Amino acid sequence: MKAINPYTGKICGTYPRHTEKEVHQIIGKVDLAWKSWKTSPFSERSKLMIRLSELLIEKKDWLSELITNEMGKVRKEAIAEVEKCALVCRYYAENAEQFLAREEIKTDASSSYVSFQPIGIVLAVMPWNFPFWQVFRFLAPALMAGNTGLLKHASNVPGCALAIEQMVEEAGFPANVFRSLLVGGSEVKVIIENPLVKAVTLTGSTPAGKAVAGAAGSVLKKSVLELGGSDPYLIMGDANIEEAARLCAASRLLNAGQSCIGAKRFIVMDEVYDQFKDEFLKQMQAAVLGDPMNEQTTLGPLARTDLREELHQQVTQSIRLGADLLCGGFLPEGEAAFYPPTVLENVSTGMPAYHEELFGPVASLFRVYSVDQAILIANDTVFGLGAGIFTRDMEMAQKLAENGLEAGCVFVNDFVKSDPRLPFGGVKESGYGRELSLVGIREFVNQKTIVLK
Template sequence: MLNFKGEKLNTMRSVNPFTNQVIQSYRAHSDDEAKRIIKTVDLAFKSWRKISFEERKMHLLNLEKELLDQQEMLADLIVTEMGKVKKEALGELKKCAWVCRYYAENGAHFLANEPIESDASESFVSFQPLGTILAVMPWNFPFWQVFRFLAPALMAGNTAVLKHASNVQGCSLAIERLVKDAGLPANVFRSLLIGGKSVKAVIESSKVKAVTLTGSTPAGKAVASAAGSVLKKSVLELGGSDPYLILDDADIEEAAKLCVSSRLLNAGQSCIGAKRFIVMESVYDAFREAFVRHMEEASFGDPTDEKTTIGPMARIDLRNELHGQVSASVAKGAKIVCGGFIPELAGAFYPPTVLDGIEPGMPAYEEELFGPVASLFKVKTDEEAIKIANDTVFGLGAGVFTSNVERGKLLAEKGLEAGCVFVNDFVKSDPRLPFGGIKESGFGRELSVFGIREFVNIKTVVVK
C-alpha cells in the first residue's frame, strides 16, 4: 500500500515568471486518487505490452503529429509557465516530435531478439518491458525532458506516470491530453499531481517497477536511495557545471558565438549549458573581449517578443539564489565583467553575467550556476585546462574548441570527465546519441539504443 506521509500540499500554482502573476492553481491529487491512477496505469500495462511493435509505431507517429499540429498552443503554454522565449519553445516541441518518430522507426530494431552462440542448440537475448515507470521531471524543458523518456518507454511496451515540477502542472496535464488526442489506449500515461514528499511512496508501490529523474543532485540522491531500498532500477540525469576549453589555435570569434549561445539558451537554465570557460593564456584577452561583447548584445525581456534573446528565469526564488551565488563569489574575490545585478523589473530577470578571477572555494568554482552566468579561467597548457575542467563533482557535458581536430578528439576522448563531449560545437541532446553523465551528474543513459534498453528486462533464453 502507498503511504503518502507528511504531504500537506493541496494546491499547486503556476506563476508567469515574466509578470510574476498567478496563471492558475491546480488541486493536488489526494492519496487515494494517486493510488487509483497508478493502479489504472498498471492495468493498462497488461494489454499495452501485448501490442505489436508496428501498432506502437503508429501510436508514436500519431503522437508526433499531435505535437506538430498543436505546437503553437503548446509553445504559448511553455512560455507562460516557465518563461522560455517562444522560438525556443517551438524548437523544444519539434524535438519532441523528432524523438517520437525516431523511436517509432527504430524501436523494433533496437529491441529485436539478439542470437548469441553458445553450447545450446539455440540461445538469444530478448528485451521485455518492465511495467509502469515513474518519471520525476523538472521545469526547464517541460516537454522535452518528458518525451525523451516517454517515447522509448512506450515503444518498449512500458507504461508511465509523471510527477512533474510543481510550477508546470499545465504542461504536465497537456502532455496527458496529447497522449489521449493521439489515440493511445487509455491510461498508458498519466500525470500525478503530487508534491515531492510523495515520490518515495510512489517508488515503493509494488505497481511501479522503476524510476527516472531529471533534476538536481540532491533530488537524484533521494530518488536513488528510495529506489535502492526496494531494489528498483533508476536512471538519473542531474546537474552539470560544463567546462569548455578554448585552445590557442581556436577560431576565437566562432568559439565566442557558440559559447554564448550555449550559456544563454533557456536563460542559462540548462544542465548541459556551457558554464565554465577555460581559455589559453595567449588567446584569453581576445576571447574575453568577443565573449563579453556577445553576452552584452543579448536582450532580455518579454519572451513572446521575437526580438528577445532570453526571457526571465523560471521563478523569482531561483533568480535570487543565482544572484546569491554571484555575490558570494564576488565577496571571495571574483570580478564582475558584466551583469551581476537584479534588474528593476517585475519578472524573474537576471542579465547575462560574466565573472573572472575565479578560484577554488567560490560558488562560481564549486557549484552549478543555473542561469545566465559565465565563469572565465585563464590557463597556460592543455594539462592545466584538463585539471581545472575535471576539478568538479559534476560530469555531464563538456566542449573543446580548436582548429586541430585530432588534438580536440584526444582531449575529448581521453582527457575530459563527462558523459558528452563536443568538439567545435556546444553540447546538445540528439535522439540518435546516448545522453547522460558521470559522477554527481547521475548514471544511466537516455536516447539512442542505450536509452530504450534501460527499462527492459534483458532476458537470456537458452534452448537445449
C-alpha cells in the same frame, strides 16, 4: 497547484492536486493498462507514436505558449522544444522494433539469445526547465518498449504535465498508458514504494537525484538519473575565436542559462584569452531581455524569483571572495524574474562559481597556460555531464575528448546538445544511466537470456 508566469508575476493557472488515494488509484489503472499494452505489436505502437509526433507539430503554437507562460522560456525556443519532442517520437516509432529485436548469441545450445521485454510502470520525475523535452525523451522509448508511464512533473508547470497527458490520449493510445500525477516532491517516495511501480527516472538537481536513488534502492528498483552539470569548455590557442565566442555565449544563454548541459566554465589558453574575453562579452551583452512572447526577445526571465535570488547570492558571494565582475551581476527592478548576462573572471577554489552549478546566464572565465592545466581545472568538479573543446587540431581534440575530460559527452567546435540518435547522460554527481538512442530504450527492459537445448 498554481502556475505563476515569471514575466508578469501573475497566476496563469490553478489545478487541483491528486490526493494520496487518487494517486494509488491511478497507479492501479496504469498497471492494468500495461497488462494489455505490453503485448501490443510494434506496428500498433509505432502508428500511435507517429500520430503523437504529428499532433505535437499541429498544436505547437498552443503548447509553446503554455511553456512560455508557465516557466518563461523565450517563445521561439519553446517552439523548437516542441518540435524536438516530435522528432524523438518519430525516431523511436521508426527504430524501437529494431533496437529491441532478439540478439542471437552462439553457445553450445541449439539456440541462445537475449530477448528484451517490458517491465511495467516507469515513474518519471521531471524538471521545469525543458518541461516537454525532458518528458518526451523518456516517454517515447518507454511506451515504444511496451512499458507504461507515470509523470511527476515540477510543481510550477502543472499545465504542461496535463497537456502532455492530453496529447497522448488524443493520439489514440489506450487509456491510462500514460498519466500525469499532480503531487509534490515529498510524495515521490511513496509512489516509488508502490509495488506496481517497477522503475524510476529523474532529471533534476543532484540532491533530488540522491533522494530518488535512495528511495529506489531501498526497494531494489532500477533508476536512471540525469542531474546537474558545470560544463567546461576549453578554448585552445588555435581556435576560431569569433566562432567559439558566439557558440559559447549561445550555450550559456540558451533557456536563460537554465540548462544542465549549458556551457558554464570557459577555460581559455593565455595567448587567446583577452581576444576571447572581448568577443564573449560582446556576445553576452548583445542579449535582448524582454517579454518572452516577443519575437525580438532573446533572453527571458528565470523560471522563479527564488531561483534568481539563489543565483544572485552565488554571484555576490563569489565576488566577495575575490572574483572580478565583468558585466551583469545585479537584480533588475520589476516583477519579472530577469537576471542579466553575467561574466566573472579570476574565479578560484572556495567560490560558489568554482564549485557549484550556476543555473542562469552566468559564466566564469579561467586563464590557463597549458593543456594539462586546462584539463585539471575542467575535471576539478563533482559534475561530469558535458564538455566542449574549440580547436583546429582534431587529433588532439579526440584524444582529450576520449581520455582527458571526465564527462558523459564531449562536443568539439560546437556546444553540447542532446540528440535522439546519441546516448545522453553523465558521470560523477551528474548521474548514471543513459537516455536516448538504442542505449536509452534498453534501460527499462528485462534483458532476458533464453537458452534452448
